[in-house]
Amino acid sequence: MNTTTVTGPPYQCTPREVAEDLGTDPDLGLTSDEAAARLARHGPNVLPEARRRGPVARFLLQFHNPLIYVLLVSAVITTALGDHVDAAVILGVVVANAIVGFVQEARAERALAALAAMTRTVTTAVRDGRPARLPSEELVRGDLVLLEAGDRIPADLRLVRAADLSVDESALTGESAPVAKTPDALGEAALADRRNMAHSGTFVTYGRGAGLVTATGAGTEIGLVHRLVGSATAVQTPLTRKIARFSRVVTVAILALAALTFAVGVLRGRPVPEMLTAAVALAVGAIPEGLPAVVTITLAFGVARMVRRNAIVRRLPAVETLGSTTVICTDKTGTLTRNQMTVTGIAAGGRLFEVTGTGYAPRGEILAGGGRVEAAAHPALRECLMAGLACNDARITQGGDGGGWSLVGDPTEGALVVSAAKAGLGEAPERLDTITFSSERQYMATLHAGGVIYAKGSLERILAMSDRQLAADGGTEPLDVEGITAVAHAYGGQALRVLALARADADPAADHLTEPPPRLVFLGLQAMHDPPREEAARAVHACRTAGIQVKMITGDHAATARAVGARIGLDGEVMTGADLAATADGDLPGAVERTAVFARVSPEQKLRLVRALQARSHVIAMTGDGVNDAPALKQADIGVAMGRDGTEVAKESADMVLTDDDFASIEAAVEEGRGVFDNLVKFIVWALPANIGLGLVLVAAILGGGELPILPVQVLWLNMTAVLVLGLPFAVEPRDEDIMRRPPRDPALPLITRRLTARILLVAAILLAGAFGLFHWEQAHGASLAEARTVVVNVFAMTLLAYLFNCLSLEHPMLWHGVRRNPWVGAGALALIAIQVFYTYVPVMHDLFRSAPLSPGAWARVAAVAAIAYALVELAKWATRRTERA
Numbered sequence: 001m002n003t004t005t006v007t008g009p010p011y012q013c014t015p016r017e018v019a020e021d022l023g024t025d026p027d028l029g030l031t032s033d034e035a036a037a038r039l040a041r042h043g044p045n046v047l048p049e050a051r052r053r054g055p056v057a058r059f060l061l062q063f064h065n066p067l068i069y070v071l072l073v074s075a076v077i078t079t080a081l082g083d084h085v086d087a088a089v090i091l092g093v094v095v096a097n098a099i100v101g102f103v104q105e106a107r108a109e110r111a112l113a114a115l116a117a118m119t120r121t122v123t124t125a126v127r128d129g130r131p132a133r134l135p136s137e138e139l140v141r142g143d144l145v146l147l148e149a150g151d152r153i154p155a156d157l158r159l160v161r162a163a164d165l166s167v168d169e170s171a172l173t174g175e176s177a178p179v180a181k182t183p184d185a186l187g188e189a190a191l192a193d194r195r196n197m198a199h200s201g202t203f204v205t206y207g208r209g210a211g212l213v214t215a216t217g218a219g220t221e222i223g224l225v226h227r228l229v230g231s232a233t234a235v236q237t238p239l240t241r242k243i244a245r246f247s248r249v250v251t252v253a254i255l256a257l258a259a260l261t262f263a264v265g266v267l268r269g270r271p272v273p274e275m276l277t278a279a280v281a282l283a284v285g286a287i288p289e290g291l292p293a294v295v296t297i298t299l300a301f302g303v304a305r306m307v308r309r310n311a312i313v314r315r316l317p318a319v320e321t322l323g324s325t326t327v328i329c330t331d332k333t334g335t336l337t338r339n340q341m342t343v344t345g346i347a348a349g350g351r352l353f354e355v356t357g358t359g360y361a362p363r364g365e366i367l368a369g370g371g372r373v374e375a376a377a378h379p380a381l382r383e384c385l386m387a388g389l390a391c392n393d394a395r396i397t398q399g400g401d402g403g404g405w406s407l408v409g410d411p412t413e414g415a416l417v418v419s420a421a422k423a424g425l426g427e428a429p430e431r432l433d434t435i436t437f438s439s440e441r442q443y444m445a446t447l448h449a450g451g452v453i454y455a456k457g458s459l460e461r462i463l464a465m466s467d468r469q470l471a472a473d474g475g476t477e478p479l480d481v482e483g484i485t486a487v488a489h490a491y492g493g494q495a496l497r498v499l500a501l502a503r504a505d506a507d508p509a510a511d512h513l514t515e516p517p518p519r520l521v522f523l524g525l526q527a528m529h530d531p532p533r534e535e536a537a538r539a540v541h542a543c544r545t546a547g548i549q550v551k552m553i554t555g556d557h558a559a560t561a562r563a564v565g566a567r568i569g570l571d572g573e574v575m576t577g578a579d580l581a582a583t584a585d586g587d588l589p590g591a592v593e594r595t596a597v598f599a600r601v602s603p604e605q606k607l608r609l610v611r612a613l614q615a616r617s618h619v620i621a622m623t624g625d626g627v628n629d630a631p632a633l634k635q636a637d638i639g640v641a642m643g644r645d646g647t648e649v650a651k652e653s654a655d656m657v658l659t660d661d662d663f664a665s666i667e668a669a670v671e672e673g674r675g676v677f678d679n680l681v682k683f684i685v686w687a688l689p690a691n692i693g694l695g696l697v698l699v700a701a702i703l704g705g706g707e708l709p710i711l712p713v714q715v716l717w718l719n720m721t722a723v724l725v726l727g728l729p730f731a732v733e734p735r736d737e738d739i740m741r742r743p744p745r746d747p748a749l750p751l752i753t754r755r756l757t758a759r760i761l762l763v764a765a766i767l768l769a770g771a772f773g774l775f776h777w778e779q780a781h782g783a784s785l786a787e788a789r790t791v792v793v794n795v796f797a798m799t800l801l802a803y804l805f806n807c808l809s810l811e812h813p814m815l816w817h818g819v820r821r822n823p824w825v826g827a828g829a830l831a832l833i834a835i836q837v838f839y840t841y842v843p844v845m846h847d848l849f850r851s852a853p854l855s856p857g858a859w860a861r862v863a864a865v866a867a868i869a870y871a872l873v874e875l876a877k878w879a880t881r882r883t884e885r886a
């Protein structure tokens with residue numbers, strides 16, 4: 001910003017001029033010291049955050065709620081009636097409620113903000129002359145950024161190099177066709193469409209390039225044009241929306257009911273203050289005001305647990321959808337396998353060679369027939385290895401703490417560097433031009449000084465471009481397609497990935513490649529081992545048990561795919577991309593449903609696979625890592641991107657990102673998703689009877705005449721204590737042991753099934769009978785009104801406590817085990833008992849809440865109601881189990 005621009009905007013200057021202007025080097029970038037100084041001076045490369053509401057506004061918003069209005073109105077009325085204690089209690093509760101809501105909201109938002117930080121983009125910039133991966137925020141003007149397909153462009157860049165570079169600028173221009181970029185465009189054309197610039201927020205769809213950062217953060221094109229719109233952290237999902245809607249409907253209905261009872265009472269000649277009190281008690285007791293908050297908290301906890309198991313949820317609704325997943329479509333390389341390639345076999349010049357050694361350390365030998373061979377003595381072997389080394393963008397480096405070898409670049413290419421190094425090949429001839437690898441092309445080709453072209457790629461593709469092969473003695477001979485294919489299949493059968501290598505002679509003066517390359521001479525095959533992940537087979541099995549189909553979709557060869565599939569428990573016929581293309585749309589869903597392994601599948605076909613499965617009402621989780629996987633990821637119910645090896649485009653399109661790229665983490669996320677759902681259902685089934693029970697008791701009292709069995713402040717007390725203390729353990733309930741032995745939840749089913757509705761009504765009826773019955777019985781047997789009301793409050797508290805144990809498992813009995821596996825249950829139970837003893841015996845409470853001490857006999861009757869409720873619900877569960885087994 002303090003660099004004065006003498007030459008004009010960067011797109012009108014040559015790369016040299018721009019570099020000079022930015023005080024940087026177009027080849028070596030900045031030093032880390034200079035970058036740190038610039039970062040300190042100009043701040044991080046982030047867009048200005050959308051303005052958020054301040055804490056005061058957020059606190060005040062807590063009062064924006066119909067129930068609070070009711071309470072505030074009733075506080076005013078009670079004050080007017082001269083009852084200052086009641087008014088103070090009501091106001092106290094209202095404020096306490098707002099504080100709880102405020103804190104909960106802040107927690108949920110913090111959890112989500114932490115997630116946003118985890119999904120920040122990283123970028124490759126050259127610092128101190130070496131490429132380094134760093135968070136995009138740390139970029140400064142003058143940094144040299146390296147780009148490749150799938151990258152998100154992290155700042156505005158003036159390109160200095162580009163090979164086949166094209167960029168999707170739809171985020172900026174709305175235009176979805178990729179734009180070809182070149183550093184050389186200058187003048188009018190460059191002015192019109194800025195061909196020599198790459199802008200922040202757009203994506204590289206193809207090729208490679210490098211550019212100098214000309215603007216960061218708010219100074220970028222996207223920073224100027226767009227202001228980041230509103231609430232970035234929406235804590236809403238279809239489920240929370242559904243529940244919020246349910247709460248609203250219930251609230252309105254209850255308010256109407258309260259108004260009606262008030263009117264009926266007054267018309268019947270009951271005093272107005274008394275009827276007002278009754279109506280307020282009804283509204284407070286029957287409205288399930290805590291529901292939406294608990295749902296949000298439970299989801300947020302679920303998200304946090306998933307993060308611990310290496311799955312970052314980018315969109316909250318995914319938490320719910322995960323629980324209903326019926327099919328997981330997964331990549332092979334990197335997800336089911338480790339993506340650590342080692343060449344173990346080479347076929348060249350009609351001979352088979354073995355390669356020893358593991359990992360990326362260039363230690364090992366080339367063997368034939370058990371004996372060591374020198375590459376120099378085998379021209380075909382030597383050329384096959386040289387092609388792998390030359391046509392390659394990977395490097396291996398030694399260093400780090402253990403002095404171990406590590407890889408920079410694509411593991412498939414790394415393996416070829418290592419095999420060449422084991423044979424003593426170090427340097428490839430200087431490279432002049434490249435046709436980059438892509439999944440569609442299935443090959444890569446390079447042109448080298450002296451007029452030689454090397455190519456490598458899939459067996460089919462290289463064979464199709466070859467017309468001769470290199471013989472053992474270095475001469476050429478006719479291409480033996482059948483022989484080569486047989487060898488490749490044999491390698492594939494051992495779960496090895498096969499790369500075919502070839503070369504061609506070019507005009508020694510040529511300096512660029514045309515596509516397709518000229519007819520090639522086939523050199524040989526290199527077969528590489530990629531160990532399966534240890535967890536993969538177990539996770540695949542676990543998914544099966546859970547009623548989830550697993551499908552492997554790979555770009556690799558059918559033979560390799562079949563062998564890898566067999567090792568992790570995915571058997572049966574393999575469908576190839578060609579098979580898919582030959583299948584009519586109508587037949588596709590059936591065929592896809594029957595098949596577990598798909599080979600040589602292109603990204604476009606992934607989209608078709610997802611659609612075919614969705615036509616069968618499947619809920620699909622689909623992994624993807626490449627640029628072209630984005631449409632399939634968006635179409636899938638849950639798009640899953642790879643955190644380590646995935647491209648930024650894939651991450652941006654995904655609902656979930658795996659930090660360890662491991663298939664087992666998808667399975668873990670499904671398990672957590674099911675757990676979250678279970679806990680929500682359990683909480684709702686537990687919480688609703690209290691609301692219904694309170695509503696029924698009050699309506700019965702109003703219609704029946706006589707004193708109110710429970711006063712508004714007492715209802716508030718229950719809401720503040722029992723519901724909170726006992727409701728919280730649900731958010732941290734562990735998953736049921738059998739959670740992955742059940743079939744997936746049918747998303748079409750309602751949250752609360754008919755059986756559970758019946759159970760809710762049963763408990764509500766017990767509460768009505770117990771509370772209303774004991775209220776009258778106690779008074780008939782000499783108890784005061786205050787004592788009878790204290791019994792009613794305790795009937796609700798203790799029955800909710802007993803019923804909590806019913807709800808720890810909706811199917812099975814669970815008592816001590818429930819306490820052992822979730823300490824919060826025991827703590828909540830003890831806390832509630834202590835609170836109720838306090839409520840019943842401490843004089844202050846007698847004044848504030850009109851409670852009164854109870855006799856042991858009264859406690860025994862309260863306990864009896866709770867015990868009956870517990871027993872009846874267990875009986876209902878038992879009956880359900882019996883009918884379900886039958």
Ligand SMILES: Nc1ncnc2c1ncn2[C@@H]1O[C@H](COP(=O)(O)OP(=O)(O)OP(=O)(O)O)[C@@H](O)[C@H]1O
Nearest residue numbers: 331332333412437439444456457458554555556557
């Ligand atoms: N860097 C490369 N250069 C040349 N050819 C390659 C390269 N990487 C892979 N291939 C060839 O292209 C084929 C398809 O590779 P692709 O990358 O599409 O599959 P993949 O994405 O690695 O597999 P998966 O879908 O299981 O992750 C491979 O079987 C291999 O023969």
